[in-house]
Amino acid sequence: MIIAVDGPAASGKGTIAKALGRHYALPVLDTGLLYRAVGLAVLKAGGDPDIESDTLAACAFDDETLNDPALRSEAVGSLASRVSVHQAVRDALVKRQRDFATQPGGAILDGRDIGTVIAPDAHAKLFVTASVHVRAQRRYQDALSHGGHPDMDSLIADIQARDTRDMSRDHAPLKVADGADLLDTSDLSIDAAVRQAIALVDAQLEGRSRG
Ligand code: CDP
Ligand code: CDP
Secondary structure (H helix, E strand, C coil), rough: EEEEECCCCCCCCCHHHHHHHHHHHEEECCHHHHHHHHHHHHHCCEEEEEEEHCCCCCCCCCCHHHHHHHCHHHHHHHHHHHHHCCCHHHHHHHHHHHHCCCEEECCEEEEEEEEHHHHCCCCCCEEECCCCHHHHHHHHHHHHHHCCCCCCHHHHHHHHHHHHHHHCCCCCCCCCCCCCCECCCCCCCCHHHHHHHHHHHHHHHHHHHHC
């Protein structure tokens, strides 16, 4: 069983994917971390994230890199969004994601193109979203709780820039996959969002089993 969870930055897709993983006892891959690892590696190598050939060497990172707390910052999120427009970067990361998705027993993946490109035949698909303001507020709270000094206006600008880049790129743009259910978490607590996600996934699985 493969469950695809897509959506824009800070929509709550990672939280929902992890909760679904516990509920259905399935492993979860946060695919955004892969693009973040490439973005950070390009930065460290002194390359330009907007130049495709500068990003190629950065795609060969080891699994340990994915535990680096530096990957979590909004700055690295923006870098990830810049490197992820390149087809060569997306190609370099496809196998890793498909191998994870097709492991025996099933898997959950969250990202931007799981239901459209990585696993278009997923058994259940969610598109998680929330208003830009709510998403910026979530990032603001996250930064505060980690001792940061966030600025609301720049968080809103970063999120809007990332949404625009992710939705308008030529390769695997962010969009609602065929067969995906929309879940707007703007006014939902985490518990309520998770309950709705489970209900939507159960209904999709039931629909499939009835044929
Ligand atoms: O993975 P994604 O960037 O879409 O978002 P996330 O990391 O799951 O959630 C971003 C932040 O919003 C986290 O601090 C969550 O705890 C919070 N959140 C929330 O307040 N309400 C929700 N319904 C979902 C997430
Ligand atoms: O957690 P958040 O939603 O802020 O970002 P993320 O999921 O870690 O993704 C960072 C960036 O990587 C996104 O803005 C996308 O540009 C890119 N990405 C992608 O292109 N395809 C994916 N499957 C996952 C992420």
